[in-house]
Amino acid sequence: MSPGDYIGALSMPFRAEARPHPLTMKFPLVFFAALVVGTLGEQLFVGDQVLRITASNEKQIALLRALGEREDLQLDFWRDPTKPGHPSDLRVPFPSLQAVKIFLESHGIPYSIMIKDVQQLLDEEKKIMLLSKEQERSTSTFDFASYHTLDEIYSWLDTLVANHPGLVSKIQIGESYEKRPLYVLKFSTGGSNRPAIWLDTGIHSREWVTQATGVWTANKLAEDYGRDPSITAILDSMDIFFEIVTNPDGYAFTHSSNRLWRKTRSINAGSSCIGVDPNRNWDAGFGGSGSSSSPCSETYRGPYAHSESEVKSIVDFILGHGNVKALISIHSYSQMLMFPYGYKSEPAPDFQELNELAEKAVNDLAAVYGTKYTYGSIIDTIYVASGTTVDWAYENGVKYSYTFELRDTGRYGFLLPSSQIIPTATETWPALLDIMLHVQQHPY
Amino acid sequence: IFEKDSTVNCTAEVLYHLGNKNAAPDVQFTIEGELKNTDEADNLFYNRIKSLKNELVAENIPDSYGNVPPEMEPIRALAWAASGYVIWKNSNENTKYQLAQIKHVKQVKRSDEYLEFDYMILLHENVSQEIIPWQMTVLWHPQHGIEVTQNSRQPKHV
16 A cells, blocks of 8 residues: 555545544644644654454444553544444554454454554655645746736735745835735845836736736746846846736726726715726826826826825835836737827937837747737827826836737737736747846946 | 638728718728638537527626637627627727627527527727627528627616
8 A cells, every 4th residue: 555545545534533533634723733742752653553443243343342441552443333344443553553453353353454654644644735835835836827816916926025035025115095005026136226127017907917927027037037147137237126916906806896997996086986097197297188087987087196096106116216217017908019108299209219129129029929019109009198107207217118018909808818828928028128128238 | 800720811991981970980891812611610500509498698708717618609709790890880080999798698589590699798998998888689690691680888887
């Protein structure tokens, strides 16, 4: 018999038994604590065996019960003898084995050895439990190819930090409207207030492929530092700040109530409609025609610029930091890479450079799976949009401000199948790298 | 024109009526090449629905995770085609509609040879970013094609 056989035998529920057993899947905490204490010090069950005994008549049942009363033997019935023909299970401590077996054989009571060594089994089980705990803690077994809940992502953030302590840390930059923490991952190899790159995903909660891409990308950054020369060069001189769930209230709402929710979940005074479009709430062209004044609108700008804590927290962070050199805000869908301006048609002063870099990035993205992106300023590529993240960043000293619209072009739209998460993240990676490398090589 | 294993180019000339905002745009199109013959799949689907004991009912296609059960693909394709008509009728140069999801679909039993489906769909309008519920009644027959007999915009849920 192999350990696997033992375990299979032990998972059988001993429903007739009121006594707790150390080897069933759920055992009382007290017993387990005792077990742990035992295994820490001495080994309690070495050589002990579990015998399966099937009494064939009432006389044998009586004999078995009498055997169990003998205190000197320290016998432990896992399953009490009840009726003839019904098996009972008995744990026999090593010193009592001989005596018990002779007793059973001399009375003609049939038995078989169910567990040859209880301690061995306990050790095996402990090993398996530790392994499974380790697996849960390993970031590489997190399923990147599926969509996760807010709690799962927040839990994974801690896992990532635990697995890359020298490189990644988690900071809280504020709270959402519903008082959820706003977490940002900091990737840094040291220095003091190094020039930094800001990345965000999930500002519009229904764009699920973005949070999922964020998780994959954060993992990639951590894994590839020290292996990929580009990432290593970037992180050796710059810091990266990554907010994966930029709108946690909205994200929770897409899971609990409305999959297609876009905005924040703030209450609007005087209206039954909820939420502000966090990508129309920034103080750049705020209030312009590329946003709505109606709280019921999906592009509602909010009562005033930075009214949303989700937005204000980022504003305060970036201004407080003072050395952010690039900002990339990731959305879906449409397959586009855009830069300022959205609120006016006048070209940005750095138009040429931003445009050339965008072209390179989308070409490298297309090289992976052939996915075609269009690129240009927001207003040229998509439509007029006032109060956007990238326009604000650009007007506050962040020259390299970009926004992505990831897959697809409308076949699935927001409801992108999870099978496309990894391909999307994989192809976007070289585009992100192009931008970050360019920023690193062109300090200003 | 979407199709997993065959892509056909289509060029179209779209003329928006600047004067009359409520008129559907004029569309002239040319398909370069030939569309795949789908008679076999059409008839299979037709016979499958015709032989159902109870009227087909389904919701959330695709679901939140982008999944479409294989047997619902034709239902989805039908909605895609029918929504194309609704979108065409409601487009102007400031709109960009996509079918976001089939919220609900119910087959309506008919005594004639047509299949009838009552759809509640969600359209995503890319400029306003609105999600617009829309009801449409769709008639279909493998040989006679598709017809949207009724369609109406629905109020948005707050």
